[in-house]
Amino acid sequence: MAAASCVALLAPTALAGDAEDALIGKIVAAYGGNALTEAKSLTIENHNRTINIGQSASSTETNIGINDARLVIDFENQRKSFENWNKNRGGTFLNQAIFDGESGYAINHAARTSDVNANLTFAGIGGGAMRTLDTTLVRVLLENKDNAVRGDDVKYRNRLHETLTFPMTGSPNLTIFVDKESGLISKMTRENPTVGTLQYVFTNHKMHDGVTYAGQSSFLVAGQPTTLTIDRTVRVNADISEDFDLPAGYRAQGGNINTSEMLVRELAEGVYYAGQNGGFSIFIDAGDHFVAAGGYVALTARFEAVKEASGVDKPLRHQIVTHHHSDHIGGMAEAEALGANFVTVAEHMSTIQGQFPEALPEDRYELVDGVGSLADGKIQVFDISTAHSDHYLLVYVPAIGLVFSADHFSTNLEEGLPTPNNNMVTFRTAVEALALDIKGFIGAHGTRQLTMDDLRTATDGYREAECPGGRAICSN
Numbered sequence: 001m002a003a004a005s006c007v008a009l010l011a012p013t014a015l016a017g018d019a020e021d022a023l024i025g026k027i028v029a030a031y032g033g034n035a036l037t038e039a040k041s042l043t044i045e046n047h048n049r050t051i052n053i054g055q056s057a058s059s060t061e062t063n064i065g066i067n068d069a070r071l072v073i074d075f076e077n078q079r080k081s082f083e084n085w086n087k088n089r090g091g092t093f094l095n096q097a098i099f100d101g102e103s104g105y106a107i108n109h110a111a112r113t114s115d116v117n118a119n120l121t122f123a124g125i126g127g128g129a130m131r132t133l134d135t136t137l138v139r140v141l142l143e144n145k146d147n148a149v150r151g152d153d154v155k156y157r158n159r160l161h162e163t164l165t166f167p168m169t170g171s172p173n174l175t176i177f178v179d180k181e182s183g184l185i186s187k188m189t190r191e192n193p194t195v196g197t198l199q200y201v202f203t204n205h206k207m208h209d210g211v212t213y214a215g216q217s218s219f220l221v222a223g224q225p226t227t228l229t230i231d232r233t234v235r236v237n238a239d240i241s242e243d244f245d246l247p248a249g250y251r252a253q254g255g256n257i258n259t260s261e262m263l264v265r266e267l268a269e270g271v272y273y274a275g276q277n278g279g280f281s282i283f284i285d286a287g288d289h290f291v292a293a294g295g296y297v298a299l300t301a302r303f304e305a306v307k308e309a310s311g312v313d314k315p316l317r318h319q320i321v322t323h324h325h326s327d328h329i330g331g332m333a334e335a336e337a338l339g340a341n342f343v344t345v346a347e348h349m350s351t352i353q354g355q356f357p358e359a360l361p362e363d364r365y366e367l368v369d370g371v372g373s374l375a376d377g378k379i380q381v382f383d384i385s386t387a388h389s390d391h392y393l394l395v396y397v398p399a400i401g402l403v404f405s406a407d408h409f410s411t412n413l414e415e416g417l418p419t420p421n422n423n424m425v426t427f428r429t430a431v432e433a434l435a436l437d438i439k440g441f442i443g444a445h446g447t448r449q450l451t452m453d454d455l456r457t458a459t460d461g462y463r464e465a466e467c468p469g470g471r472a473i474c475s476n
């Protein structure tokens with residue numbers, strides 16, 4: 001009896017390990033067996049569409065962009081290259097991240113810049129692209145199989161699926177849904193602490209070079225598709241001899257200003273600029289209250305930092321909403337709690353209302369029709385139109401000729417000007433049409449003050465690049 005109960009006690013652990021091994025064996029077989037496990041490299045070309053939920057020019061029409069990506073994973077030499085060609089309303093963009101086995105590099109082929117970047121590692125580069133491909137998930141699973149745990153079987157798409165959860169460097173745990181009959185991965189999920197469940201759906205499986213992969217996949221955030229892979233190819237041990245070449249003749253873009261600490265700057269009497277980590281606001285002392293612009297999350301922390309640094313304690317009465325994008329209205333619940341009204345355009349009101357569990361009364365909104373003025377004329381707002389946003393509230397402080405703006409013209413580069421794009425060019429046109437006396441630009445993301453001359457220099461002669469350097473990713 002004693003021996004029997006001993007066996008019974010040990011059995012679940014041993015069986016659990018066997019259960020995982022059996023499932024992993026089935027998955028590996030479905031994905032090509034040795035062809036995948038012994039692949040020295042994988043070359044993945046994705047043709048994607050990006051669905052700009054919460055980031056479109058209009059609040060009533062979702063923009064769709066083109067993204068073509070080439071991910072090369074050199075397992076043998078622990079090298080990685082991830083090249084991305086993006087075409088959207090902001091222009092064309094061609095960027096590459098390389099880890100050459102020793103160092104990481106960030107390359108901008110349009111601007112012809114190349115910089116060493118310690119954050120670009122073998123594990124980190126292309127993590128998102130690896131998650132949108134079932135075949136790479138199998139390689140991640142094999143690297144972490146000792147920590148893989150079987151879950152319950154579930155029905156998905158009306159078919160029985162086995163589930164398995166395992167870790168991935170730099171990500172919350174991944175759970176895959178494996179078709180019980182075919183051994184193919186139909187879906188992967190992981191939990192994001194802020195937006196909830198992220199889903200990756202794999203369909204249209206194909207085989208090439210002996211390896212199976214989903215010809216299509218979709219990435220969904222909170223149930224909404226945000227990236228669709230409409231076509232892809234996966235090749236095993238292809239010629240990758242040129243993928244890790246660092247381009248010749250590129251300059252360094254240079255270092256970035258460190259914004260990890262809360263910064264409070266008094267730009268002029270009663271005009272404060274505050275923030276950290278790429279989220280900044282401007283606060284203007286309007287006598288018995290403050291007016292703010294710049295709506296990133298952590299608005300309260302920035303406001304508290306301004307009040308502490310200035311020794312001025314007044315309420316926030318007006319929050320200017322530059323535009324309706326999800327990141328720039330992330331702090332609106334905080335503004336509401338601080339008691340502020342919202343200065344916006346009629347077109348963005350419903351998007352802002354969506355930030356609150358219950359719609360706010362209409363008198364909390366102050367709608368700008370073309371031009372507006374606050375704090376006895378200390379601040380002016382202008383409804384302009386750019387490629388980035390059909391309606392955009394430009395914030396201008398006449399006393400110092402300062403424009404505070406988001407997503408158009410700002411930088412955290414220690415020196416030099418930001419790379420131009422269509423957003424910046426259309427911003428310049430709209431700003432010039434206002435004929436304001438502008439001495440400086442400061443941003444919701446970028447802390448270095450720039451000038452009108454800088455805006456002209458950066459955008460003069462801008463042309464949307466057809467395909468920088470004639471690179472393979474965009475030359476067909």
Ligand SMILES: [Zn+2]
Nearest residue numbers: 323325388407
């Ligand atoms: Zn934006």
